[in-house]
Amino acid sequence: MTAHSIEILLNYSEAIKCLYYNEVLTSADISNYTGKSIPHTIKVLNELIKEGYVAEKGFASSSGGRKPLNYSLVADTHYLLSVALDQFSAQMVVVDMNNNFVSNVARYEFDIHLLQAETFVDDLKNFLENCGLSKNNILGIGLTMPGFVDTDAGINYTFLKVEGQTLVEYIEQNISIPVFLDNDSTAIALAEQKFGVAAHIKNVMVLNLGWGIGLGMILNDKIFRGNNGLAGEFSHIPLFKNGKLCICGKHGCLETEASLIAVTATAKEGIRQGQITSLANYKEVDADVIITEAIKGDVFSVKLISEAAYHVGEGLAILIHLMNPGAIVLSGKGSVVGKLWLAPIQQAINEHCIPMLTNYTEFIISNLNTKAQLIGGAALVVENFGKKLADKMAAIEENAFVS
Known part of the structure; x- marks a missing residue:
C-alpha cells in the first residue's frame, strides 16, 4: 500500500463504508448515512472516482424530475481476507470491495484447543501463496474465532495464546497485513446487521x-x-x-x-x-x-x-x-x-x-447460513476503515522499511 492509498482510506472511509454495505447508492443516500452535506458528498465521490475507487452505475429511479446518479465501489481496487475459526477448522476466503467471494473457501482442520499460533500462521501463509493475489492488494485480515476475545487489545484469552505479545501483533509481524480480531458470534451479528x-x-x-x-x-x-x-x-x-x-x-x-x-x-x-x-x-x-x-x-x-x-x-x-x-x-x-x-x-x-x-x-x-462468519470477518475490516486501519498500515510499512 502506498502512503497515498492509506490517505484515501483515511479521509474517505465513511463514504467507502456506506458503499461497501449497500453496494449501490446515490449521493443523497450517502449524505444521509454520513451526515455530511450533499455538496461535500459529491466532492468526495468525484475524488474517489478520480482515484479509481468508485464508479458511476447509471441513474436511480425518480418519482419526478432529474434522476440521480448511482455510485458503487470498484470491486477489484483492493481485497479483504476473512478467516473464520471454529473449534475444529479454519475457513479462509478473499472478498472484494463489493462483498463478493473471489477465491475458493479454503479449509484447514485442527483441534483449536491444541492449535499453536505458529501452525496457524503457516496455514495463513499457505493460503496467501495459493489465492492468486499479491499481499499488497489485501487491505486487512478479519480474524474471527470462539473464545474470550478482547477486540481492542487484539487478544484471545482462550485460544492461540502467544508469549510476550498479542495474537494480532504476532500475526501482523509474520504476515505484514493489518489484522482485526473479534469473537465469532459477534462477527456473525455484524454480518446479519449489514447484509442479513x-x-x-x-x-x-x-x-x-x-x-x-x-x-x-x-x-x-x-x-x-x-x-x-x-x-x-x-x-x-x-x-x-x-x-x-x-x-x-x-x-x-x-x-x-x-x-x-x-x-x-x-x-x-x-x-x-x-x-x-x-x-x-x-x-x-x-x-x-x-x-x-x-x-x-x-x-x-x-x-x-x-x-x-x-x-x-x-x-x-x-x-x-x-x-x-x-x-x-x-x-x-x-x-x-x-x-x-x-x-x-x-x-x-x-x-x-x-x-x-x-x-x-x-x-x-x-x-446467510454458513457464510455468515466469513462475511462478518470481511465486514470487521471495513468497520475499521479510517484511522485504525491507516495506523496499522503505516506501522507495517515502517517496520518493513526498517528491516
Missing part, C-alpha cells in the same frame, strides 16, 4: 448455532461487546443440574445439553445403544452428518435437534426477559435446519416467557 435479516432492526439477539451456542448482540443499532469485548456468553448460562462438566470448567451450562458438540455425543451414544437411525450408516458421526440426515427426515436426527432447540428456547426465555429484543436471529452452522429449531424453541418460549414480552420478539432464520 437483522438489517434495520434496532435491537437484535443473533444466535450462532455452531459447535457451541454463541450470542452476538445488536443494541440500539450498534454491535454490543460489553466492557472488554466479553459479552454474549449465552451458552454458559447454568440451566441444568445434570452434573456435566462444561469446557468452561463449570457444571450444567446450556452448552452441555444444547450445543452441536453435545448433540453429536448424544447421537453416538444412541447408536451404541442400538438406536434405529440412518446415522448408523456413517463411519464417523459429526454435526454435519446429523444436520444432513435431519434435513432428509431421519427421525432420530430430528429428535436430537428438537431437544437441543427446546433447551436453547429455555435460555432464550431468560434473554427475552432481560433484553426485550425486537428479533432473535438463528444464524451460523446450525441455521441450515432453522425450521427444525423454530417449533421447539417456540414451545419453550411459550412455557417459560411472559406473553407480553414474547409478543414483541420476532424469530427469524438467517439467509
Whole structure:
C-alpha cells in the first residue's frame, strides 16, 4: 500500500463504508448515512472516482424530475481476507470491495484447543501463496474465532495464546497485513446487521448455532461487546443440574445439553445403544452428518435437534426477559435446519416467557447460513476503515522499511 492509498482510506472511509454495505447508492443516500452535506458528498465521490475507487452505475429511479446518479465501489481496487475459526477448522476466503467471494473457501482442520499460533500462521501463509493475489492488494485480515476475545487489545484469552505479545501483533509481524480480531458470534451479528435479516432492526439477539451456542448482540443499532469485548456468553448460562462438566470448567451450562458438540455425543451414544437411525450408516458421526440426515427426515436426527432447540428456547426465555429484543436471529452452522429449531424453541418460549414480552420478539432464520462468519470477518475490516486501519498500515510499512 502506498502512503497515498492509506490517505484515501483515511479521509474517505465513511463514504467507502456506506458503499461497501449497500453496494449501490446515490449521493443523497450517502449524505444521509454520513451526515455530511450533499455538496461535500459529491466532492468526495468525484475524488474517489478520480482515484479509481468508485464508479458511476447509471441513474436511480425518480418519482419526478432529474434522476440521480448511482455510485458503487470498484470491486477489484483492493481485497479483504476473512478467516473464520471454529473449534475444529479454519475457513479462509478473499472478498472484494463489493462483498463478493473471489477465491475458493479454503479449509484447514485442527483441534483449536491444541492449535499453536505458529501452525496457524503457516496455514495463513499457505493460503496467501495459493489465492492468486499479491499481499499488497489485501487491505486487512478479519480474524474471527470462539473464545474470550478482547477486540481492542487484539487478544484471545482462550485460544492461540502467544508469549510476550498479542495474537494480532504476532500475526501482523509474520504476515505484514493489518489484522482485526473479534469473537465469532459477534462477527456473525455484524454480518446479519449489514447484509442479513437483522438489517434495520434496532435491537437484535443473533444466535450462532455452531459447535457451541454463541450470542452476538445488536443494541440500539450498534454491535454490543460489553466492557472488554466479553459479552454474549449465552451458552454458559447454568440451566441444568445434570452434573456435566462444561469446557468452561463449570457444571450444567446450556452448552452441555444444547450445543452441536453435545448433540453429536448424544447421537453416538444412541447408536451404541442400538438406536434405529440412518446415522448408523456413517463411519464417523459429526454435526454435519446429523444436520444432513435431519434435513432428509431421519427421525432420530430430528429428535436430537428438537431437544437441543427446546433447551436453547429455555435460555432464550431468560434473554427475552432481560433484553426485550425486537428479533432473535438463528444464524451460523446450525441455521441450515432453522425450521427444525423454530417449533421447539417456540414451545419453550411459550412455557417459560411472559406473553407480553414474547409478543414483541420476532424469530427469524438467517439467509446467510454458513457464510455468515466469513462475511462478518470481511465486514470487521471495513468497520475499521479510517484511522485504525491507516495506523496499522503505516506501522507495517515502517517496520518493513526498517528491516
